Amino acid sequence: MASTETQRHGTQRLSAASIDAAAAILRKGGLVAFPTETVYGLGADATDGVAVARVFAAKGRPSFNPLIVHVADQRALARLVEMDVTAQTLASAFWPGPLTLVLPLRAGHGLSSLVTSGLDTLAVRVPGTELARRLLRAVGRPVAAPSANPSGRLSPTRADHVADGLADAVLDGGPCAVGLESTIVRPDPPTLLREGGVTADAIEKVLGSPLRRDLTPGRVQAPGQMTSHYAPARALRLNVTRRAQDAVLLGFGAVPGDLTLSAKGDLEEAAANLFDYLHRADKMAETLDRPWIDVAPIPEIGLGRAIRDRLSRAAAPRDQA
Numbered sequence: 001m002a003s004t005e006t007q008r009h010g011t012q013r014l015s016a017a018s019i020d021a022a023a024a025i026l027r028k029g030g031l032v033a034f035p036t037e038t039v040y041g042l043g044a045d046a047t048d049g050v051a052v053a054r055v056f057a058a059k060g061r062p063s064f065n066p067l068i069v070h071v072a073d074q075r076a077l078a079r080l081v082e083m084d085v086t087a088q089t090l091a092s093a094f095w096p097g098p099l100t101l102v103l104p105l106r107a108g109h110g111l112s113s114l115v116t117s118g119l120d121t122l123a124v125r126v127p128g129t130e131l132a133r134r135l136l137r138a139v140g141r142p143v144a145a146p147s148a149n150p151s152g153r154l155s156p157t158r159a160d161h162v163a164d165g166l167a168d169a170v171l172d173g174g175p176c177a178v179g180l181e182s183t184i185v186r187p188d189p190p191t192l193l194r195e196g197g198v199t200a201d202a203i204e205k206v207l208g209s210p211l212r213r214d215l216t217p218g219r220v221q222a223p224g225q226m227t228s229h230y231a232p233a234r235a236l237r238l239n240v241t242r243r244a245q246d247a248v249l250l251g252f253g254a255v256p257g258d259l260t261l262s263a264k265g266d267l268e269e270a271a272a273n274l275f276d277y278l279h280r281a282d283k284m285a286e287t288l289d290r291p292w293i294d295v296a297p298i299p300e301i302g303l304g305r306a307i308r309d310r311l312s313r314a315a316a317p318r319d320q321a
């Protein structure tokens with residue numbers, strides 16, 4: 001592999017000339033850290049639930065939050081999201097660039113439900129670097145990417161900031177020009193969810209009207225994590241090991257259910273299935289007229305922590321969720 005410059009702790013360090021090698025890794029379900037104009041992202045094929053689960057495992061996040069999906073151009077969004085006039089206006093003004101739009105998902109989008117944490121909206125952007133857009137074109141699929149740092153650490157703005165072992169490969173595009181994460185806006189009604197690389201002033205100038213602000217503490221870091229987060233309509237009971245007449249059972253490992261998150265007890269598989277199966281269990285319980293969704297015990301290790309965190313939020317009284 002002439003394009004591989006070095007390999008440390010399982011992470012290939014790829015030069016900017018190695019786009020095809022990086023794309024091949026992504027298409028096989030691997031993780032590639034790549035440069036955008038804001039920060040380096042830890043990319044995974046957004047249609048591959050296990051690949052997306054590996055992003056959360058690599059970052060060591062104690063909970064799931066929805067990720068930003070990156071595409072090469074607006075055409076690649078046609079099947080994924082609905083764009084109203086405001087969204088079109090912002091996209092034309094700021095893409096490619098450090099603006100993320102939160103838009104309604106279209107039916108048949110084909111993305112893993114772990115990307116959106118089961119929400120019916122998707123955060124998307126067209127990154128500003130030519131290298132990122134060439135990579136996305138070579139992959140031919142939407143790429144989900146949070147910043148390429150372990151949870152709680154600084155976002156990387158150079159390839160050598162990306163820790164060994166975090167990704168299968170790092171594509172080196174030099175330092176990031178912006179060095180700040182993208183600004184996040186929900187266009188309907190125009191609302192600022194996170195400050196970032198594009199100023200609110202610049203956005204307001206283009207819109208010709210002030211933005212609402214939804215930057216309350218806690219939402220700044222993870223706006224998708226609060227009340228808007230997906231929770232099933234049925235009440236959840238956790239750590240259930242036996243089938244009950246009044247519930248649909250979500251199984252795991254040694255506890256088979258009506259739906260089983262992972263029969264072999266694989267936490268990446270369980271994470272990949274989590275939101276989709278919660279939706280399906282909710283529908284099944286409604287059809288069968290059962291008031292509960294029961295969930296088998298999930299071990300408190302690795303991705304199991306994030307799965308348990310999400311389940312306990314869904315099980316909590318709704319005013320605390």
Ligand code: TXA
Nearest residue numbers: 038041066067121122123146147181182221222223224
């Ligand atoms: O500059 C950036 O945006 C970088 C580069 C890699 O593109 N990415 C990044 O991703 O900062 P991340 O995962 O660290 O931040 C994503 C943010 C989170 O705060 C998440 O809650 C929010 O976007 N988000 C994602 N989907 C959302 C949704 N449907 N509704 C509201 N917020 C959402």
Ligand code: MG
Nearest residue numbers: 146147155181
């Ligand atoms: Mg981050």
